[in-house]
Structure formats: structure tokens, C-alpha cells
Amino acid sequence: xxxxxxxxxxxxxxxxxxxxxxCVYETRDTTYYLFWxxxxxxxxxxxxxxxxxxxxxxxxxxxxxxxxxKSTSSFNFTITASQVVDSAVYFCALSESPNFGNEKLTFGTxxxxxxxx
Amino acid sequence: DGGITQSPKYLFRKEGQNVTLxxxxxxxxxxxxxxxxxxxxxxxxxxxxxxxxxFQKGDIAEGYSVSREKKxxxxxxxxxxxxxxxxxxxxxxxxxxxSNQPQHFGxxxxxxxx
Numbered sequence: 001x002x003x004x005x006x007x008x009x010x011x012x013x014x015x016x017x018x019x020x021x022x023c024v025y026e027t028r029d030t031t032y033y034l035f036w037x038x039x040x041x042x043x044x045x046x047x048x049x050x051x052x053x054x055x056x057x058x059x060x061x062x063x064x065x066x067x068x069x070k071s072t073s074s075f076n077f078t079i080t081a082s083q084v085v086d087s088a089v090y091f092c093a094l095s096e097s098p099n100f101g102n103e104k105l106t107f108g109t110x111x112x113x114x115x116x117x
Numbered sequence: 118d119g120g121i122t123q124s125p126k127y128l129f130r131k132e133g134q135n136v137t138l139x140x141x142x143x144x145x146x147x148x149x150x151x152x153x154x155x156x157x158x159x160x161x162x163x164x165x166x167x168x169x170x171x172f173q174k175g176d177i178a179e180g181y182s183v184s185r186e187k188k189x190x191x192x193x194x195x196x197x198x199x200x201x202x203x204x205x206x207x208x209x210x211x212x213x214x215x216s217n218q219p220q221h222f223g224x225x226x227x228x229x230x231x
Contacts, residue, residue: 009157035219045160045207045222091159104150104175105220107159 002027004094006108013082014116021077021111023092029053034068034075035093035105045091051075079113087115119144123208123223129231130195130202138193138226140208147213149191150220153177154205163206166191167213195228203229 003026013019025034036048049059051068059066063080079086089112093105121142130136142149148167152160162175166185180199185191191210195202205227209220 004159037222043205043207043225043227045209045220047219047221050219104162104165105160107161109157109159 002029002032002094002096002106004092004106004108006090006092006111008111009109010112010114012114012116015084016081018078018080019082019113021079021090021092021113023075023077023108025073025075025092025094027073027094027096029096031096033095035095036066036075036077037091037093039089039091039110041088048077082113082115084115084117087113089113121208121210121221121223123206123226125226126224128226128228130228131231133197135194135196136228138195138206138208138228140191140193140223141189142191142208142210142221142223143189144210144221145188146210146221147188148211148220149185150209150211151175151181151183151191151193152207152209154207154225160207163193 005024032053034051037045038048039045056068065078067076089110091110092108095105124139150165151163153163154160161177163181164172164175164183166172169185169188172183172185180196182194205225207225208223211220212218
């Protein structure tokens with residue numbers, strides 16, 4: 001069975017500091033996808049990134065960057081120069097083998113990030 | 118603008134009552150999903166549907182029912198059999214086809230017991 005662990009329940013940092021959110025996953029499949037979503041106070045989940053298991057290149061998008069390491073089954077998310085608008089709950093999720101009709105997501109329990117002005 | 122609309126935003130249920138949560142999407146997505154979110158927990162899958170007139174149970178389907186009569190709509194009924202229905206319910210949709218397209222989410226419905 002697949003599992004996603006976000007060990008950091010809550011993190012608080014002062015604005016402009018960098019912060020890394022950890023995500024560790026378990027799966028028996030060799031083909032899988034990893035996702036990060038942001039849930040602001042308004043409640044909806046906002047898609048941030050999708051990564052497949054064959055692409056271990058790190059990715060950067062503005063102040064956001066992701067570090068995917070298959071050797072440690074981790075997919076960590078770093079926010080550089082944090083801003084108050086980054087305050088939200090962040091979820092890491094895993095989807096196994098892309099079989100048609102089996103694209104379910106397993107979510108971690110989320111990390112609540114608070115940026116202190 | 119394309120998106121997912123969930124209604125109502127807040128819903129209250131009396132004991133022994135069934136209630137239905139609405140979810141409509143105009144993204145032309147084939148797949149739709151219902152999740153339940155409890156405080157301090159991740160999202161848990163209730164039901165999902167990959168195509169009209171077909172749906173599958175997720176991890177916590179007991180006490181819930183769904184229908185998928187139209188591509189755009191995937192209503193969720195919380196029945197009286199669901200003994201602990203207080204939660205935040207999120208609907209999502211995605212393309213299908215084997216590439217694990219990201220799911221797009223609605224704003225959610227918060228259900229409480231009177």
C-alpha cells in the first residue's frame with residue numbers, strides 16, 4: 001500500500017526566511033507521480049507541481065523549488081524568501097501506476113505553514 | 118472561466134437526515150472525485166468516477182452515495198448511516214488517460230451536525 005508522510009505538522013518562520021517542507025513516501029510501484037498542493041485559508045486546494053518517478057531533476061519555479069530523491073523516497077518543497085501570502089497548509093500526494101481508471105491520490109496529513117510578518 | 122463549483126459552502130444536517138452536496142465542473146474533465154478532510158488529517162477519498170454512469174468506492178465510502186448522470190455533475194449524498202459526517206468535503210476533477218493529470222479542486226463544503 002502507498003503512504004505519504006509529512007512529519008512537520010506546523011512550521012512558523014519570519015517573513016523572508018527560507019523554509020523547507022518535508023515529504024517522504026512509500027510505494028511498491030516503479031512508476032508513480034508525486035504532487036504538491038497548497039490549501040489557503042479559503043479552503044480550495046491549489047495544484048503546485050507534478051513529478052513522475054523517472055524524472056529526478058530538481059525544479060524551480062520562482063521562489064518555489066522541489067528536491068526529488070528516489071534514494072530516500074523524498075520529495076521536499078522549499079520556499080525561498082517567504083512571504084505572508086505563503087501561509088497555508090501544504091499537502092504532498094502520491095499516485096501510483098498510471099492505469100486508466102486508477103488515478104487515485106494518497107495524501108499526506110499536511111504541513112501548516114505560518115509566515116510571521 | 119472554467120472551474121469547479123461546490124454548493125452550498127456551509128451545510129447543516131439533522132440527525133437521521135440525508136443531505137446532498139453539489140459539485141459541477143465546466144473543465145470538460147472525465148474524472149471526478151470526492152474527498153473528506155478532517156482537522157489535522159489529509160484528504161481521504163470517498164468516491165470517484167472516471168466516466169459517466171460509472172463510479173468506484175474510495176477508502177471511506179460507507180455512509181455515502183454518489184451518482185454520475187452527467188459529465189459535469191457528481192453529487193454526493195451523506196446518508197443517515199454516516200455516523201460522523203462533520204467534516205470539510207472537497208470535490209475534484211481531472212483529465213484521464215494514464216498520465217496522472219493533476220486534480221483541480223472546488224472550494225469545498227463544510228458540513229456540520231445540528
